[in-house]
Amino acid sequence: MELKMLDWDSAFFEKKIFSVQLNNYDNIDEVEFQLQNENADLAYIFIPVNSEIENKVAEKSNLVLFDHKLTYKMILSEKVFQTVENVEETDADPDDDFISLAISSGVHSRFALDPSLNHKFEELYGLWLRNSLNKKLADKVFVTKSNDFITSFITCKIKNEIGNIGLIATHADYRGKSLGRNLINHVHHWYLQNNINVSEVVTQQSNAIACAFYGNYGFEISQEDLVYHWHFKK
Ligand SMILES: CC(C)(COP(=O)(O)OP(=O)(O)OC[C@H]1O[C@@H](n2cnc3c(N)ncnc32)[C@H](O)[C@@H]1OP(=O)(O)O)[C@@H](O)C(=O)NCCC(=O)NCCS
Incomplete structure (x- = not known):
């Protein structure tokens, strides 16, 4: 068992928050005891899907499943990604429309679904966007525009030789026009220029459109976790 106090989450939600990665041999009652000892308000419990501990976790009435997390992976080597001219990089201060677009990328997230946290969900995604634009959470933010209106965007960061997509959304009026596909192509092109051959993106199983989008693009599920x-x- 790996129990970690999350300083950033604790300060943001004004609760003492921990994350716990559970494995099959962990004793859930012991975990509960440790969390109570730490005076925890909340713990995010991560377990691999179909693990034996799933039944023990499900028996605890105050543990609520908020996310079936899917990690999608794609090996990029020997592939060629076409870039299109209308994708541009930005680090400009976001306007309200851009912030709304960022919020739309998180509507399936556990922070939107948990009634004890969702009063801060929009602020969280607004902050995630700002901290991506100022490079704290992302290396690059790319957008497409119609005149000055941002029609789609993507954020990405390279960590441990893996390119990670953070946020991605296309404005509802512009979906189904390949903007999302073009953004990922652009990011993959940039990864390859930086000798990065592995691309990952995380989404929720409940986000059927995002799952279809990544699957159709050529990503494959590499990991499933319950949160x-x-x-x-x-
Ligand atoms: C997921 C999302 C970014 C896709 O953007 P998009 O610009 O509409 O996607 P594209 O037009 O490039 O679609 C590419 C492929 O994805 C698949 N796809 C896209 N939307 C789909 C839908 N509604 N249903 C099924 N498949 C879909 C299709 O296979 C499509 O290829 P096709 O047009 O040849 O059929 C967009 O739906 C969105 O912003 N959703 C809300 C935010 C979100 O959930 N973000 C992901 C968070 S992890």
Whole structure:
């Protein structure tokens, strides 16, 4: 078991928050004891899908499943990605429309679904966008525009030789016109220029459109995890 206090989440949500990665041999009662000892308000519990511990976790009534997390992976070597001219990089301060677009990328997230956290969901995604534009959370932010209106965007970061897509969304009026595909092509082109051959992106199984989008693009699921929220009453 790996139990970690999350300083950033704790400060943002004004709760004492931990993350716990559980494995089959962990004892859930012991975990509960440790979290109570730490005076935890909330723990994000991560377990691999179809693991034996899933049944024990499901038995605890105050543990709620908020995310079936899918990690999609693609090996890029020997592929060629066409870039299109209308994708541009930005680091400009976001306007309200851009922030709304960022929020739209998170509507299936556990922070939008958990009633104890969702009052901060929009602020969280707005901050995620700002911290991507100022390079704290992303290396690059690319957008497409119609005049000055941002029609789609993507954020990405290279870490441990893997390119990670953070946020991606196309404005509802512009979906199905290959903007999302073009953005990923652009990011993959940039990864390859930087000798990065592996691309990953995480989404929720409940986001059927995103799953179809990544699957159709050529990504394959490389990992599945369940994420429970365990709130402790004081
Ligand atoms: C997922 C999303 C970014 C796709 O953007 P998009 O610009 O509409 O996607 P594209 O037009 O490039 O679609 C490329 C392929 O994805 C698949 N796809 C896209 N939308 C789909 C839908 N509604 N249903 C099924 N497949 C879909 C198709 O296979 C499509 O290829 P095709 O047009 O040849 O059939 C967009 O739907 C979106 O912004 N969703 C809300 C935000 C979100 O969920 N972001 C992902 C967070 S992880």
